[in-house]
Amino acid sequence: MSEKYAVEARDLIKVYKTGELEVQALRGLSVVVAKGEMVALIGPSGSGKSTLLNIIGGLDRATAGYVAVMGSDLSQLNPSQLVEFRRKTVGHVFQNMNLIPTLNAAENVELPMAALGVKKEVRHKRVEELIDVVGLRERIDHKPGELSGGEQQRIALAAALANDPPLVLADEPTGELDTENAMIVVNYLAKVNKELAKTIIMVTHDPRVARAASRILRIQDGVIATDVAPSEEAAPTQASYTDMLKARITNIDGQLTSLDAEFRKNLISSDQFVERQTSLKKTREVLLDELHRLGVIH
Numbered sequence: 119m120s121e122k123y124a125v126e127a128r129d130l131i132k133v134y135k136t137g138e139l140e141v142q143a144l145r146g147l148s149v150v151v152a153k154g155e156m157v158a159l160i161g162p163s164g165s166g167k168s169t170l171l172n173i174i175g176g177l178d179r180a181t182a183g184y185v186a187v188m189g190s191d192l193s194q195l196n197p198s199q200l201v202e203f204r205r206k207t208v209g210h211v212f213q214n215m216n217l218i219p220t221l222n223a224a225e226n227v228e229l230p231m232a233a234l235g236v237k238k239e240v241r242h243k244r245v246e247e248l249i250d251v252v253g254l255r256e257r258i259d260h261k262p263g264e265l266s267g268g269e270q271q272r273i274a275l276a277a278a279l280a281n282d283p284p285l286v287l288a289d290e291p292t293g294e295l296d297t298e299n300a301m302i303v304v305n306y307l308a309k310v311n312k313e314l315a316k317t318i319i320m321v322t323h324d325p326r327v328a329r330a331a332s333r334i335l336r337i338q339d340g341v342i343a344t345d346v347a348p349s350e351e352a353a354p355t356q357a358s359y360t361d362m363l364k365a366r367i368t369n370i371d372g373q374l375t376s377l378d379a380e381f382r383k384n385l386i387s388s389d390q391f392v393e394r395q396t397s398l399k400k401t402r403e404v405l406l407d408e409l410h411r412l413g414v415i416h
């Protein structure tokens with residue numbers, strides 16, 4: 119066991135038994151993640167990515183092997199220590215169902231702190247700080263249904279950080295987003311990694327999202343098949359990111375113009391027109407907000 123690693127896994131085996139059927143999800147997987155790294159886990163469907171993340175996060179136990187997170191050997195924790203570990207050491211972001219629909223953004227971020235008995239004044243101050251970290255101050259009173267998918271995931275990230283865990287685990291946090299919003303969310307993960315010094319492990323299918331990490335681990339058949347650093351030139355720079363945002367806005371403007379034309383020629387119903395226009399405008403708004411946040415436009 120070593121304190122210098124955020125995660126140290128040795129020869130992990132995970133066997134799922136369903137009736138007569140046995141599935142070996144992890145087959146002797148070993149990996150170490152240093153504190154402060156941002157690691158992307160990629161690999162085919164069913165290769166064991168979520169299984170590994172759930173074991174690291176204390177949501178599931180390995181069948182055999184050793185796993186230590188921030189210096190604690192997870193196999194040595196009793197059930198109440200495991201609950202404490204899950205609340206204080208890890209923040210989880212999932213693909214969806216991160217937020218409670220009846221609570222607004224602030225209340226969703228506050229909830230994990232209330233669960234730990236943090237004082238009200240402290241909670242409120244921290245909620246504001248965290249919502250600022252993800253750039254959504256003006257959406258603080260919005261319920262999840264009143265936020266775009268990308269904004270919901272940014273609030274989910276703020277909520278995952280509520281109890282200041284040193285490790286953030288994200289299982290396909292951008293899985294349901296279009297590329298633009300996926301890049302916005304992953305850039306906030308990168309910001310949290312750099313500015314708040316959190317270790318981040320994220321599962322993704324999207325190579326562009328993976329390139330935002332400092333290391334890419336490819337899992338195949340329950341073991342790490344490759345472990346590479348994304349090449350320097352492949353990493354998205356601030357300039358290419360803002361260019362991408364601007365190009366996307368120009369593209370959306372073009373789509374809005376053609377949509378108008380289609381509607382005027384009676385090629386689409388008014389319902390279709392309104393639905394597509396609303397969705398395009400919402401994406402445009404997110405992109406513009408992001409350019410504001412980056413200080414590119416005022």
Ligand SMILES: Nc1ncnc2c1ncn2[C@@H]1O[C@H](COP(=O)(O)OP(=O)(O)OP(=O)(O)O)[C@@H](O)[C@H]1O
Pocket residue numbers: 134135136141142143161162163164165166167168169170
């Ligand atoms: N609770 C479970 N019970 C039985 N088998 C399971 C369970 N969870 C996962 N498995 C099996 O373990 C293997 C690894 O699953 P896992 O969810 O880790 O894959 P994954 O890499 O996350 O895939 P995906 O990219 O589709 O999310 C798969 O064959 C899956 O069917």
Ligand SMILES: [Mg+2]
Pocket residue numbers: 167168169289
């Ligand atoms: Mg999975």
